[in-house]
Amino acid sequence: MIGDVLTVAWKEWRELLQVGGTVRGGRLSLAILVAVFGVFLPLQSGAEWVQSPATVFYWGWVPLMLVGSAVADSFAGERERHTLETLLASRLPDSAILLGKVAAAISYGWGLVLVMLALSLITVNVAARTGPWLLFPWRFAVGAPLLALLGAGLAATAGVLVSLRAPTVRQAAQTLNVGVLLLVFIPVLGMQALPDAWQVQAGAWALSVGADGLLWASALLLALLDMALLAAGFAQFRRSRLVLD
């Protein structure tokens, strides 16, 4: 089973690296993304990028942007390019196909975030030039990769779920982009829409649990969402329906 999942993930990775028709084209796209999040934005933020607890939460959100475009292709792309039926006619079990695609998307998003984290640390230190080396506090060193992993999981499972039903990659990508925007704006606008008293209570609760509490609460919420979406993906995966789509 694990071997089958890795086989599907291997193929997905090969395809991701070949976006644009060549390995060079695929790598260039990756390099641009890494440069923006690993160099440009840290340069603008300076030492805050490494030391502020608020930036930990930022890393849970970055994979949503990174993984969306890749995962939209997972099933919708295979359907569009007429490769899905051949894959379904192979000996691979349903779970291996689904988990392989999710694993590839997660490893893609999470791997990029880890590279960006390392690069951003180097960038901030090189830009500061003076004083001792700035390092991530332990909360950041554990929390950022954890939230990034769970964020990548959220994007991957939601993306696979959308891609399973979408007739084209473009439609899947559009649906996912709308989803990401809603995920960002609903909490912000929702908070503002709450009565003042509730807003005060929510602020007080956040202060009482502290940054660590918020980190673990966020991680728990993301983990639950990941599992729910993965379960929905398994429920949606029907060979007969995929063949006829």
Added chain:
Amino acid sequence: MSAAESEPGATGPASYPRRGRVPSPVSSSLQVSWWVMSAPAIIRAEGLTRAFGEVRAIDGLDLEVQAGTVFGFLGPNGAGKTTTIRLLLGLLEPTSGRADVLGFDTRARGGAIREQSGALLEHHGLYERLSAEENLDFYARVWRMDRAARAARIRALLEPLGLWDRRREPVSRWSRGMKQKLAVARALLHKPALLFLDEPTAGLDPVAAATLRDDLGTLVRREGVTVFLTTHNLVEAERLCERVAVVKQGRLLAVGHPDELKARSATRAEITGRRFDDAMLSMLRNQEGVLRADLHNGRIVLELAESAETAPLVALLVQLGGLVEEVRKDKASLEDVFLTLMEEEP
């Protein structure tokens, strides 16, 4: 041992003879017919039906395909050929009826069937961004072949197809004919007991189609695999298949060796000449053994019963004032049989 083989009631591919054990399919149709009828059935369908709403794509299909044969499933577009392959692979569930493939019920054991089958479906299904080698490598991994076996098998399949030297190019740069050949290689990669080919030469130019057909024949004989081939190319069916079934709108119209089907049809005679008219046609139609007589572009086309002789008919034409230049008498081709069946059935 695979999970499929270890379960009770699972026959598995070892029970089915490969083509290597049978006489050459072209050596003698009689020998082949005997072999075909005595070999165990690798596919057995009973009342197999699949409906999409009100439309029955497959309607009560009863079919047996013996191991070690190339079986042609012929029909026009929309006859239900692709649906039949999907049903036999366990990708679709039948609305009613049942089918056993390789000893496994398609409804319950689709995974076991796919484990031991290869398929080239309606589309070639190749990953165009990847190279030919990567495409095959992926599917070899799917079938759990180790690194050395993968490399050896990929070379063994690509070299005879003339694709080895271009194996590192992205498939998107290849011609359609090359892609189809590669897809055939992919379907044979894991040495399946049963190979499904869904119109493998559709959309190819005549040269590419002929090349693929030759390569297919060579590979299939070499690999000794049972083949279920859907096509509406009757030349292809006649050249490759030991047995054929003809379907229309999901219903089976005829099944048998191509020679058997042709023997059921009338002999055809074509008389070329001048001064032929309708009165002569009427006279010919009244002769014993003449099933049909038509005038096409100045030629008289006759369909004759097996016992009918051509010489008295030619003499009659001459006597009536016709000038006969050439007489050609042919057995019905598979195409004639096919077209007759299509016309006869509503």
